[in-house]
Amino acid sequence: MSINNKRGQVTIFIIVALVIVAAILVFFLWIKPSYITPTTGQFAFESCVEDVIEEEILTLGETGGYIKPEFYYNYQGYKIPYYCYTNEYYKPCVVQQPLVKQNFEEQLLLASKEKIYSCFESSVDEFKARGYDVREGEKKLNLEINPEEVVVKLNAPVTLSQETSQRFTDFEIKINSPIYDLLMISTSILQFEAKYGDSDTSTTMFFYPNLIIDKYKQGEGTTIYLLEDKQTRTKLQFASRSYAWPPGYGLVESGIEG
Amino acid sequence: MKKLTLTKLLLTSIIVITIFASLVYAAGTRSQPSVCCEKTNAGAYCINTEPANCDAQHQQSPTSCETTSYCKTGTCYDSKEGICMSNTPKLLCDQAGGTWDAKSEEDLPQCNLGCCIIVDQAALVPLVRCKRLSSLYGVEIDYRNEIKSEMECIATATAKEKGACVFEEDFSRTCRFETREECDAQEEVETIVNGTAQGITNEKTFYEDYLCSAEELGTDCARQASTDCYEGKVYWLDSCGNRENIYSSDKDLSWNNGRVLDADEICAPNDGTNKNCGNCDYLLGTRCAEFESGLLNIGGGPENGDYYCKKTVCEDSEGNERKNGESWCVYDGDHGKGKDPVGSRHYKAVCVDGEVHVEPCADFRNEQCIYDSIETEDGEFGVAQCRVNMWQTCLQKVTKESCENEAKGDCKWLPPVTGLLIGEAQGTAKPGVGPQAQEAMNQQAFPEAGDTTTQGTEGEAFPETTGTGTGAAITGQALFGGDDDKDKETDEDTETNRPSGVCVPDIPPGFDFWKKGDAQGICGQASAKCIVKFEKPLVFGDRECVENCECLETEWGTQANTICSSLGDCGGYVNYIGEYGKKGYSWIVEDELKEVPKPKVAIGRNIGIPEEETETETTSPTGNSIIVDLINNLKGDK
Numbered sequence: 007m008s009i010n011n012k013r014g015q016v017t018i019f020i021i022v023a024l025v026i027v028a029a030i031l032v033f034f035l036w037i038k039p040s041y042i043t044p045t046t047g048q049f050a051f052e053s054c055v056e057d058v059i060e061e062e063i064l065t066l067g068e069t070g071g072y073i074k075p076e077f078y079y080n081y082q083g084y085k086i087p088y089y090c091y092t093n094e095y096y097k098p099c100v101v102q103q104p105l106v107k108q109n110f111e112e113q114l115l116l117a118s119k120e121k122i123y124s125c126f127e128s129s130v131d132e133f134k135a136r137g138y139d140v141r142e143g144e145k146k147l148n149l150e151i152n153p154e155e156v157v158v159k160l161n162a163p164v165t166l167s168q169e170t171s172q173r174f175t176d177f178e179i180k181i182n183s184p185i186y187d188l189l190m191i192s193t194s195i196l197q198f199e200a201k202y203g204d205s206d207t208s209t210t211m212f213f214y215p216n217l218i219i220d221k222y223k224q225g226e227g228t229t230i231y232l233l234e235d236k237q238t239r240t241k242l243q244f245a246s247r248s249y250a251w252p253p254g255y256g257l258v259e260s261g262i263e264g
Numbered sequence: 265m266k267k268l269t270l271t272k273l274l275l276t277s278i279i280v281i282t283i284f285a286s287l288v289y290a291a292g293t294r295s296q297p298s299v300c301c302e303k304t305n306a307g308a309y310c311i312n313t314e315p316a317n318c319d320a321q322h323q324q325s326p327t328s329c330e331t332t333s334y335c336k337t338g339t340c341y342d343s344k345e346g347i348c349m350s351n352t353p354k355l356l357c358d359q360a361g362g363t364w365d366a367k368s369e370e371d372l373p374q375c376n377l378g379c380c381i382i383v384d385q386a387a388l389v390p391l392v393r394c395k396r397l398s399s400l401y402g403v404e405i406d407y408r409n410e411i412k413s414e415m416e417c418i419a420t421a422t423a424k425e426k427g428a429c430v431f432e433e434d435f436s437r438t439c440r441f442e443t444r445e446e447c448d449a450q451e452e453v454e455t456i457v458n459g460t461a462q463g464i465t466n467e468k469t470f471y472e473d474y475l476c477s478a479e480e481l482g483t484d485c486a487r488q489a490s491t492d493c494y495e496g497k498v499y500w501l502d503s504c505g506n507r508e509n510i511y512s513s514d515k516d517l518s519w520n521n522g523r524v525l526d527a528d529e530i531c532a533p534n535d536g537t538n539k540n541c542g543n544c545d546y547l548l549g550t551r552c553a554e555f556e557s558g559l560l561n562i563g564g565g566p567e568n569g570d571y572y573c574k575k576t577v578c579e580d581s582e583g584n585e586r587k588n589g590e591s592w593c594v595y596d597g598d599h600g601k602g603k604d605p606v607g608s609r610h611y612k613a614v615c616v617d618g619e620v621h622v623e624p625c626a627d628f629r630n631e632q633c634i635y636d637s638i639e640t641e642d643g644e645f646g647v648a649q650c651r652v653n654m655w656q657t658c659l660q661k662v663t664k665e666s667c668e669n670e671a672k673g674d675c676k677w678l679p680p681v682t683g684l685l686i687g688e689a690q691g692t693a694k695p696g697v698g699p700q701a702q703e704a705m706n707q708q709a710f711p712e713a714g715d716t717t718t719q720g721t722e723g724e725a726f727p728e729t730t731g732t733g734t735g736a737a738i739t740g741q742a743l744f745g746g747d748d749d750k751d752k753e754t755d756e757d758t759e760t761n762r763p764s765g766v767c768v769p770d771i772p773p774g775f776d777f778w779k780k781g782d783a784q785g786i787c788g789q790a791s792a793k794c795i796v797k798f799e800k801p802l803v804f805g806d807r808e809c810v811e812n813c814e815c816l817e818t819e820w821g822t823q824a825n826t827i828c829s830s831l832g833d834c835g836g837y838v839n840y841i842g843e844y845g846k847k848g849y850s851w852i853v854e855d856e857l858k859e860v861p862k863p864k865v866a867i868g869r870n871i872g873i874p875e876e877e878t879e880t881e882t883t884s885p886t887g888n889s890i891i892v893d894l895i896n897n898l899k900g901d902k
Contacts, residue, residue: 077307090351091308100310100329101352104340105360153400193347200351208614208621212589215496215551215617225627225776251630253776254783254832255656 050132052179054125059149059156059181062117063240067185070244071110073117077102079228079245086230089192090199090246095227099248101200107151107189114156115149122147126162126177139167151189156181184235187214188242195231196246203249207231227251300329302355310335310353329353338366341374346392348375379408379417383443386421388414403445426524427472430481439476439483441506475509477502478522487519491542491569493552497527498542498571511542513567536575539566544573547642549588551576551617578615582871586615591648593633594622596840597867601676602830604629604771605865606839612648625650628774632674655769659686659789659831667767676770678830681823682815683758683794686766758795758812766790768830775833787834787848792824818861821851825860836860842867 068084069075075087089106090099103109123145134140143163150157160177191210198205207219216237222230227250233242301318304311310329311317318324329335333354340349340357341364349362350369357364369375380387380394382401389397391407398405411417429440429447440447447470471478477487485504491511492501498511500518510527512518518530531541535548544550553574555565566572576588586592596608610625610633625631632653637644658675661667667677775783794815798807814820828835828849835848836859844862851858 077304077309088308091311093308093311093313098351100335100337101340101349102309102356103360104349104352104357104362105342105345105347107345108342108360193349197349200349207623208591208612208616211614211616211621218616218621220621221623223624223626223631227626251626251628251652253628253630254773254786 049126049129049174049177051125051129054128055122055158055179056181058118058121058125059114059158060183062114062121063156063183063185066110066113066117067188067241068243070242071103071106071113071189073113079224079230081222081224081230081243081245084243086243086245088228088246089196089244090248092247092250095250095252097249098203099200099246101196103196106193106196107186110185110189111149111151114151115147118149119147122158122160126160130164133166137168141165141167151183151186153186154182154184156183156185184216184238184240185242187217188233188235188240191217191219191233192231192242192244196244199229199246199248204229205231225253299324299326300332300335302332302334309356310337336366338364339369339372339375340364341372343374343392344396346374346390346394346396348372348390376409377412379411379420381406381408381421383446384421384424386417388412388417425472427470428474428476428478428481428483429468429470430476430483431468436484437482438504439481439485439506440504441476441502441508444470444472473524475502475519475522475524476504476506477508477519480522487522488515488568491566491571493554493571496546496551497544498552498566498569498573500542500569511540511566511569511571513540515568534573536573539564539572540568542571542573546576546588549575549577551588553617574618576615576618578618578620580613580620580871581869584871586620587642587645588615588617590615590646592646592871593635593648595633595870597838597870598865599632600770602678602768602770602772602826603865605842605867606833606837606845607774608840609774610650610771612650614648623650626652628776629653629771630773632771653769653771653773655771655773658767658769661767662762662764664765664767667765674770675767676830678766678768678827679823680760680763680765681792681827682760682812682820684760684762684766684790684792684824684827686762687789758793758815766827768827769832772830772834773832777833783833786832787828790824790827790831790834792827794820816853818858821858821860822863824851825849825863829863837863838865838867840867 066073069078070087070089072078072087075085077091078085078087080086087103089103090101092099126145130140130142141164146161148159148161150159158179158181160179161175162177163173163175165171165173191214194210195205195207205221207221211217211219216235218232218234218236220232220234222232224230226247228245228247230245231243234240299313299315299318301308301311301313301315301324302322303309303319304313304317305319306317312329315324323332323334325332330337335353335355337351337353338357340352340360340362341347342349342362348369349357352362352364354364365372374392375390377388377390378394380389380397382397383403387394387397388411391409394407395405408417408420411420424443424445426441426443427447429442431438431440447468471481474481475487476483476485483504485502485506487502488500488508489503490501491498492507493499494507500508500511502508509518509520509525510530512530514530518525520530527543531538531543533545533548534541534543534550535545536550539555542552544552550573552571554570555572555574557565557570578586578588578590580586580592581594591612591614594611594613595604597603597605599608599610609627609629610631611622612625612633613620613622625633630653631650633648633650635646635648637646639645654673655675657673658667661673661675664677666672667675773786775786777783794812796809796813796815797811799810800807809816825835825837829837833848836844836846837848838844842865846859849860851860
């Protein structure tokens, strides 16, 4: 084989390599298929969703995971829901909220749904303003609270057309949050309250040094539990009344009304 | 005619039965609570209460909730999270999407606990919970059913070897510092030839004991970019955010040529004196924390990064140093020995990472704070706990031995008081004053004096009397019945039903005396009546006290009042803000009101280190004649 032939082969290889590199650059920089970026892709509404979720978690946590607590104890201006309650003395409480995490997820979804849709719509409006033809399908929102994060899953079929068409369906946004730990510790406290009427919070604090866990016993037998993440200041507070003792012998009044 | 009589009889019977049934029903409805509300007006579920409190749109049954189908409690099982919740009504469990079972948690196989190991952590949880946790943390399930003890479970979870997990991502060669299991490497390459990692493919590769920043691995993670806390110690982090070795300002020593190095080989366990060594030690009282530099970093923070070993010791309100995890009691003033002020409560304080958390024990002194300390190599380690105050049976105990048996109650033994009667009076409807006391206030029972006169109690609290006899009495209302018999007064001797001493609560309970309750009843259990006898010469000279003369002394009133205030918020005593309430007693000698000196009580938050028990010498006055009234009411004036 002559040297010229070899040079020719090298040139072809270089050209092929350049074409491949150019194709890859075009593919990733311009086309950006939605299946490669399974998150929000060009839809810049992540930070909006993040703000909504963070704000709603803070608000919900102050009222024990309820948008409007129905059965609650008034404590320092907060409506703190009873997770476990009995109106009688010397008796264990009856659990009022057995699935604490699921309830929080449901209420968080309810509280943030419209706002998240609004975040998405704002993003869609931006595309419309830039001359895109936008076709949308029915939206579905789901969220899950996992360790250290809240995962928001938005199913919103949308097609953007200008010269070419792009179709997006699923958007997944992960937001850092300590709420999972707070909910799981609350569940554990609730298990103790329902069985023994009390829970040793100081031991739990040593296992979770990033959390503050305080309990405040009230005069009529209610205990307020306050869990707070030191860093993010995310709170979860709830009430329980279990194995309450009356003042004196408690012979006259048997308890408080339910 | 016969038919008419029969009809009349039948009608009469129906009417009688109807009236009887109505009466029975009416009697039944008076006993409360009478129904099980599925939901109350306030929004609570499954509550035994009065029918008027039930939400009309939900069910109610005239029976206890335990016997209803909709409110029977059992275990609610969350099959997704693998969590069991006992004492849950079926209705609520079903509504929440759980699976309800009438069996207790212990009897349900899906709630049985076992040891779940997640990397180097462990928890005693049901199997399904372990599966869920393993899936959340992305590791294979490791569940040991045979381990039932939490301590054994924690001990099982040992630190697993960690290393650099190298892989390709976004056209760059990157790395995560994790365990072999977490890495899930397809191919294991642990040899480095001529300073270059061999056999790298697109798959993950695990390098045991290597840091991600090791030069040989050729990753995009640069060494020692920042610091952070992990398990209470300070660690270096590489530019990819992976944990490296323990932080030290001697960067080369800490980096150890990109190999994992034991913390103690980098720097000695830090007692908080060295800000440039991240080897914090829980037992030495240090823990990783962010350094708050303040203005111009005055105070000297760590040379690199923002984290250091912070001393976790706390300072209690008396300036004593408390170790991390140590707890102690805090009080509103004097405590124990019947000295707790009205409205006070006990508190437990805990030192957590340099911060003191104060947790109140149950109100009305239904709980007391108990304290003890453990001797350790580093000195005493205090442990406090709130526990139930067992005062209820104290007054029923009549011997010193049974009174001071700590296993059976929190009581203390006081010396006898002349004329003291326990449980001889009865309750009243007038708030703050027992019936007997009330009666005593409304009647006059001081007879005319003679040469030798005896005078009884039960007279007006503030009687207008003349004569030579004087009565001393502390009266009130009692829970166990028995009114002082006023007909016996005049000629009887001074009597006491506690001749050897009185057993009273060590920590007097508090009452909600502003509400209708049994506070009056408890205060009224103690009453004292002392008949002091005088002799008067036939012709000249003043009368002379011959029996029970001590009852006229202030000391007698003080002793009697001590019994009253030991029962609870009774008698004359000081409240938690230091105000003295005199309305809790009436001490009448002849027709004059006397005052008990204000008890000396320390007020203000203080630390409770138990004092040595000291036996105080008290006189035990005995004798008879004359009457002094001291009516025991609620302390009031909260």
